[in-house]
Amino acid sequence: MYSVEETIEVAVPVRAAYNQWTQFKSFPRFMTVVKKVEQIRPALLSWTLAVGPLRREFQAEIVEQEPDSHLTWQSLERHFVHRGEVSFRPTATGGTTVTVRIEVDSPGATALRGGLPKLVGRVVQRELGHFKAYIEGLGAESGAWRGTIRGGRVRPEEPRPHRSRVAHWPVG
Amino acid sequence: MKKAPGDEPNEALTVTPPKKWAAGVPAVAHALGYSLEETSVRRTGETLLTMNQVGGIDCPGCAWADPSPGNRHRNEYCENGAKHINDEATSRRIGADFFREHTVSELGRRSDKWLNQQGRLTEPMVKRPGSDSYQPISWHDAFDLLASELRSLDSPDEAVFYTSGRASNEAAFALQLFARALGTNNLPDCSNMCHESSGFALHETLGTGKGTVSLDDLHHADLIFVVGQNPGTNHPRQLSALEEAKRNGARIIAVNPLPEAGLLRFKNPQKPSGVIGKGTQIADRFLHIRNGGDLALFQGINRLLLEAEDARPGEVLARDFIESDTKGFEEFAEHVRTIGWDDILAATGLAREEIEQVRDEVLGSRRVIVCWAMGITQHKHAVPTIREIVNFLLLRGNIGRAGTGACPVRGHSNVQGDRTMGIWEQMPDDFLDALQTEFGFDPPRAHGLDSVNSIRAMREGRIKFFLALAGNFVRAAPDSAITEDAMRNCRLTAHISTKLNRSHTVCGETALILPTLGRTEVDIQADGEQFVTVENSMSEVHTSQGRLQPASPLLLSEISILCRLARRTLDGRGTDIPWEQFEADYGAIRDHISRIVPGLHDFNRRVTRPGGIQLPNAVNEGVYHNDVGKALFTANDFAMLRAPEGYLLLQTLRSHDQWNTVPYTSNDRYRGIHGSRRVVLVNPEDVAALGLSEGQHVDLVSVWGDDPERRAEGFRVVSYPTTRGCAAAYYPETNVLVPLDSVADKSNQPTSKAIVVRLEPVASPATASPR
Numbered sequence: 001m002y003s004v005e006e007t008i009e010v011a012v013p014v015r016a017a018y019n020q021w022t023q024f025k026s027f028p029r030f031m032t033v034v035k036k037v038e039q040i041r042p043a044l045l046s047w048t049l050a051v052g053p054l055r056r057e058f059q060a061e062i063v064e065q066e067p068d069s070h071l072t073w074q075s076l077e078r079h080f081v082h083r084g085e086v087s088f089r090p091t092a093t094g095g096t097t098v099t100v101r102i103e104v105d106s107p108g109a110t111a112l113r114g115g116l117p118k119l120v121g122r123v124v125q126r127e128l129g130h131f132k133a134y135i136e137g138l139g140a141e142s143g144a145w146r147g148t149i150r151g152g153r154v155r156p157e158e159p160r161p162h163r164s165r166v167a168h169w170p171v172g
Numbered sequence: 173m174k175k176a177p178g179d180e181p182n183e184a185l186t187v188t189p190p191k192k193w194a195a196g197v198p199a200v201a202h203a204l205g206y207s208l209e210e211t212s213v214r215r216t217g218e219t220l221l222t223m224n225q226v227g228g229i230d231c232p233g234c235a236w237a238d239p240s241p242g243n244r245h246r247n248e249y250c251e252n253g254a255k256h257i258n259d260e261a262t263s264r265r266i267g268a269d270f271f272r273e274h275t276v277s278e279l280g281r282r283s284d285k286w287l288n289q290q291g292r293l294t295e296p297m298v299k300r301p302g303s304d305s306y307q308p309i310s311w312h313d314a315f316d317l318l319a320s321e322l323r324s325l326d327s328p329d330e331a332v333f334y335t336s337g338r339a340s341n342e343a344a345f346a347l348q349l350f351a352r353a354l355g356t357n358n359l360p361d362c363s364n365m366c367h368e369s370s371g372f373a374l375h376e377t378l379g380t381g382k383g384t385v386s387l388d389d390l391h392h393a394d395l396i397f398v399v400g401q402n403p404g405t406n407h408p409r410q411l412s413a414l415e416e417a418k419r420n421g422a423r424i425i426a427v428n429p430l431p432e433a434g435l436l437r438f439k440n441p442q443k444p445s446g447v448i449g450k451g452t453q454i455a456d457r458f459l460h461i462r463n464g465g466d467l468a469l470f471q472g473i474n475r476l477l478l479e480a481e482d483a484r485p486g487e488v489l490a491r492d493f494i495e496s497d498t499k500g501f502e503e504f505a506e507h508v509r510t511i512g513w514d515d516i517l518a519a520t521g522l523a524r525e526e527i528e529q530v531r532d533e534v535l536g537s538r539r540v541i542v543c544w545a546m547g548i549t550q551h552k553h554a555v556p557t558i559r560e561i562v563n564f565l566l567l568r569g570n571i572g573r574a575g576t577g578a579c580p581v582r583g584h585s586n587v588q589g590d591r592t593m594g595i596w597e598q599m600p601d602d603f604l605d606a607l608q609t610e611f612g613f614d615p616p617r618a619h620g621l622d623s624v625n626s627i628r629a630m631r632e633g634r635i636k637f638f639l640a641l642a643g644n645f646v647r648a649a650p651d652s653a654i655t656e657d658a659m660r661n662c663r664l665t666a667h668i669s670t671k672l673n674r675s676h677t678v679c680g681e682t683a684l685i686l687p688t689l690g691r692t693e694v695d696i697q698a699d700g701e702q703f704v705t706v707e708n709s710m711s712e713v714h715t716s717q718g719r720l721q722p723a724s725p726l727l728l729s730e731i732s733i734l735c736r737l738a739r740r741t742l743d744g745r746g747t748d749i750p751w752e753q754f755e756a757d758y759g760a761i762r763d764h765i766s767r768i769v770p771g772l773h774d775f776n777r778r779v780t781r782p783g784g785i786q787l788p789n790a791v792n793e794g795v796y797h798n799d800v801g802k803a804l805f806t807a808n809d810f811a812m813l814r815a816p817e818g819y820l821l822l823q824t825l826r827s828h829d830q831w832n833t834v835p836y837t838s839n840d841r842y843r844g845i846h847g848s849r850r851v852v853l854v855n856p857e858d859v860a861a862l863g864l865s866e867g868q869h870v871d872l873v874s875v876w877g878d879d880p881e882r883r884a885e886g887f888r889v890v891s892y893p894t895t896r897g898c899a900a901a902y903y904p905e906t907n908v909l910v911p912l913d914s915v916a917d918k919s920n921q922p923t924s925k926a927i928v929v930r931l932e933p934v935a936s937p938a939t940a941s942p943r
Contacts, residue, residue: 038240040388041792044574046240059388061574076392076574078421151492152573154794163788164795166771169600170371171381171591172363172919 003103004121008128010096011136017096018068018088019144020135026142030134031127042147042154042163045073051123056080065149081105098131100124176264176290180283183838183847185867187890190431191842193451194404195251195411196439198841202829203254206836210262218719219257219692224248226782230706230716231257232338232691233831235582236409237387237710241782245442250408256831260670260690261720264291271297271306280677284647284904285835287672293687294724301681311728311736314684319740321637321664321682328355328616330636332626335361335595336643337584338691340704340716342761343730344590346754347641350738352604353613353747357597357620358635362643363587364623365650368919369549370580371591373558377806379798382588384577384791385541386710391416392575395537398455399427399466399561400547400925404434404842405828407581410543411438415452423533426455428547429463429823429895430853433842457529461520463821463898464813464926466548467557468519469527470564471511471810476531477567478505488535490569497794498566500805507807508563519812521895539575540565545583547823550925554916556808563805571803572792582709584832589707592769592787597622606768613747623649624920627912630658638665638680641730642688644673647833650910650922653880668733670723673833689729693718697732698756704731705762705779707787713772714784731755815897815928819875820858823925824903824910833904840902845890852931853892853900862931864889870931872901874909882909889931899929 010017020026024045027034035055036048043062048055058077065071070087084102091097102124104116135141148155156164207216222228225248226241233253238244249257270290276299279287296314297306309317322331333351335344351359363371371381378384390396390413403410414424415438426435435458439451461469481488494501513524520527534540542561548554562571562578570576582588594603597620604615621629627649629635638645638659645667649655659665662680669676670690676683689695695702695718703717728736735755742749753760759776766775771787778785796802815821826832827840827849839846843853852872859866868889874882884906894900903924914923 040386040786041788043792044386044388046388059392059574076420151569153493153497153569154572154792156794160795161793164790164793164797166787166790167381167592167769168375168379168790168797169381169591169596169598169603170368170375171588172361172366172368172371172596172921 001103001105002117003101004117004124005099005101006121006124006128007097007099008125008132009091010098010132012096012139013094014068014088014090014096016141017098017135019141021071021086022145023141023143030130032130033123033127042145043149043152061152062149063152065147067146067148071149098128100128177286180286185848185851185888186846188844188846190844190893191433193437193439194434194842195408195441196451197441199251200441203251206255207258210258210264212263215261215263215720216258219261220247220249220254222719223253223257227715227717229257229691229718230585230714232260232585233257234407235337235585235588235709236407237708237712239387247442252405252408252831255836257692259288259831259834259836261692262291264289265294265723266290266292266672267294268308275304276306276677276679277304279672280674284674284833285838287674288834290672292671292723293669293685295726296687297685299679299683306685309684314686315736315740317682318639318664318666318684318737322354322741325636329358329620330634331356332358332360332621332630332635332638334623334626334638334640334643334645335359335590336641337362337587337590338642339590339730340586340706341589341593341713341765342704342758343641343734344586344593344595345761345765346731346734346738348594349607349611349749350734350742352607352615353611353738353742353745353749355616357599357616357618358626359595359597359620360623360626361587361590361595362584362648363591364920365648365922366546366587367549367580367582368921369554369916370544370558372919373555373562374578374580376798377559377562377804378571378578378791379796380789380791381591382711382789383579383709384571384789385579386786387413389575389577390414390541390579391420392539393417393422393541394539394575395533396422396424397427397540397542398424398435399542399544401543401545401581402428402432402434402825404432404438405826406545406583408434410581411454412440414438414454415440418452418454423456423537424454425457425459425530425533427459427461427466427469429461429898430900431458431460431893457533459522459526459530460895461522462813462895463823464551464553465520467553467560467808467811468511468516469522470557470560471508471808472513472516472520472527473530473534474508474560474564474567475511476528477534478509480531480535489567493569494566498803498805499800504563504805504807511810515810515812534568539573540568540570541575541577541579543579543581545581547925549921550916550923551813552914552916552923552926553811554921555918556811559806560808566803566805572794580709585708586706588709588711589705589713592707593765603768610764610768611747611749622920624912624915624922627651627655627658630661633661636663638662640667640675641734642668644675644833646675646678647673647904647907650907650924651882651912652904652908653882654912668730686733687724687727688733689718689722689727691716691718692720693722694720695729697729697758702729702758704758705784711787711789712784713779713787715779731758731761813926818862819928819930820854820899821897822872822874822899822901822906822909822927822929824906825900827902830902843892848888849902849905850887851890851901852887853890853894855894855896855898856891857896858899859889859891864931864933866891869934871934872906872909872929873932874911875928875930876911876914878911878913882911884908886934
């Protein structure tokens with residue numbers, strides 16, 4: 001197992017930075033490693049990452065999500081086991097400190113203990129830079145999901161959130 | 173044009189040991205063999221290579237979900253789907269000449285297999301009162317006949333409109349709209365006979381009528397229960413999902429009275445390891461349960477989980493979740509602790525040790541899914557059984573999280589979508605209000621008739637008019653003799669069909685065959701080529717577009733038939749439903765659906781995206797749309813099915829070479845049955861205890877408290893590893909044994925998985941009719 005932690009300051013308020021982070025499907029617009037994100041539902045995501053010729057698809061569950069504060073996730077694959085957290089803290093100047101921490105626990109992790117964390121750290125730092133450029137360039141978020149997730153389960157922010165408005169009569 | 177078999181050969185029964193694995197190369201060979209018997213190489217290629225692909229044909233064979241667009245195989249179908257689609261794409265045709273040669277009563281003596289083999293219907297036919305033959309009729313005259321009959325009814329509630337799960341969303345929506353504009357909610361459907369119990373139980377406890385899992389959940393579960401379900405035959409593509417789950421480390425517990433081949437091992441024909449290797453072991457644990465013992469099993473597991481929590485407080489149950497999201501825990505827990513082990517073991521036929529091992533598997537798993545099908549739903553206590561499954565899931569918070577949930581596996585491809593479109597006799601007021609706002613008429617509010625109640629009403633002469641949108645109602649329904657009498661009691665019966673089946677031979681005074689396009693065929697209307705939409709078992713709504721030249725230029729689409737019938741019938745009744753526009757452009761129907769059915773907003777645009785629309789499930793959004801607004805624990809009375817001494821509990825089931833009511837051959841190769849479908853599978857110890865012998869000729873006689881004797885003649889006894897006291901035989905041949913009044917509590921679903929029967933030896937081989 002190894003872990004990496006990277007931080008960046010972005011010059012937008014916490015709410016804008018957090019809201020933008022919830023727009024997972026837009027990540028491939030500004031991140032270079034993230035090629036595709038499908039949000040199957042709020043707490044279940046499918047990611048496609050690629051570095052050079054290496055391509056990795058995995059699904060991840062969002063375990064905790066607290067608006068304007070943090071979210072944590074864990075991969076659901078057996079072969080690329082990792083957990084992560086991204087947190088958002090206000091700075092004194094009205095901006096946001098975004099911190100990403102990733103713990104990787106896959107079979108290859110130990111063998112490559114030396115180089116891999118550094119490489120992953122560099123990738124995360126670069127992608128955080130892309131995030132900063134994107135949200136600062138926009139000046140405001142392109143969308144938001146303001147729900148809360150606890151223990152992998154969505155906690156609705158209102159009695160009948162939009163996504164719950166579906167046919168619910170018995171189906172034979 | 174290929175020629176259909178003229179005679180019904182007498183085949184001899186042979187029995188070989190049941191298979192221990194499913195699919196592999198034989199599945200491919202059987203699928204291709206059957207397809208090429210029915211149609212050409214070119215048409216086989218056209219159907220199979222577009223099947224379940226983006227922009228292609230949705231396989232009508234089952235409702236299993238498709239993988240996401242980028243992850244589908246080039247051959248995304250199974251043996252049974254391939255057979256089914258080419259059964260529809262057959263090159264055989266029947267028209268007026270065929271009906272001149274065969275009277276209705278002669279056709280009534282033919283087997284289901286033979287009727288299906290004759291080929292595609294090509295022109296509308298009518299059987300007039302007093303006649304024993306179908307004759308050609310023009311579409312114009314057929315609609316006149318139907319409309320004048322409907323207009324002559326004393327009340328619209330004298331009409332019944334049945335829907336089979338083959339019908340598209342658009343056709344289903346048009347049918348319910350027509351029925352309600354006419355003034356009735358008499359909308360029975362095939363799901364009344366398959367998953368009605370699931371809908372009732374899930375709605376009451378979780379506030380959803382549908383399953384809560386997606387393929388992604390299955391792929392990432394730690395533990396999957398496959399209960400009362402035979403995926404190898406009935407949903408073979410589920411085996412690919414289970415294989416993927418196992419590759420990710422999942423364990424699988426199969427619960428079934430029969431050790432079905434598909435539960436044991438799967439050789440995926442899409443992979444080299446499935447062609448030449450040993451394949452994948454599916455079930456890590458097989459619980460050989462008695463028919464209907466599943467309620468007791470889950471009560472036993474739940475009791476053990478509560479006791480494990482007693483021993484290790486705070487470590488077993490999802491206390492926070494139970495506190496925040498559920499109601500009724502204390503009452504449930506108090507009740508389930510009173511269920512005695514002697515009762516549980518007697519009802520399940522299992523050893524306590526086996527159930528304790530299941531508990532240990534559960535305790536070692538963070539993500540658990542329960543899949544089930546008709547082995548659960550077709551019992552008197554089906555609704556309590558499914559409620560108990562929900563209790564089990566709630567105890568450890570296995571709802572609303574990735575890799576967890578409830579998975580009722582539906583059989584017919586659009587059975588779920590038809591219900592979403594309002595095919596239900598009890599639709600809630602908000603749906604009816606939306607219809608009223610959209611179309612300006614006042615839909616009837618009184619509940620209509622489901623399938624069983626429709627048969628009762630037909631028997632009593634309260635129904636004069638029966639129209640079926642696809643399906644084979646008399647063979648799908650229980651109590652065949654009573655159902656057939658009920659149909660014959662109608663003034664007019666009509667079927668919108670692609671192929672001949674027994675329902676066409678059981679006629680009202682007047683009967684109509686309205687031949688229609690199949691899923692495989694190009695559908696061109698005034699506004700150009702059309703597609704339809706369907707919804708699978710995992711709530712994905714997507715398009716289906718046929719590619720083949722229609723079987724006859726005279727075929728009308730289901731939607732055309734319904735729109736023309738509605739125009740002719742409702743003309744002058746003051747409704748402003750644009751039936752002509754609906755027929756010309758199915759997109760116009762979807763525009764209206766988008767304003768009526770919650771969750772399908774912007775339907776036309778979203779459904780054409782690759783993969784279509786994934787309808788959310790409110791449970792996964794933390795919302796429970798039931799009466800209490802929370803997930804509900806329930807206390808379910810213990811129930812045990814018991815046949816008296818000398819009797820057996822019979823379940824009806826499909827053979828592997830069968831699709832719903834249509835047998836393709838007389839073989840069931842996974843179970844080792846060849847050459848005959850009139851067999852009853854009995855545990856060898858029961859064969860001995862009942863004084864019977866292998867291969868002996870018997871009649872099956874069902875025991876129920878009402879007058880008529882229900883007898884299925886001319887069966888052979890086959891020793892088979894089913895549980896003690898429990899037997900199995902194929903439907904539709906044994907539907908005659910299922911009493912109409914033997915239904916599940918609350919859901920009114922026939923109890924086809926637990927009929928008390930005796931096996932009466934007959935001295936010489938019976939000369940039963942082929943069917």
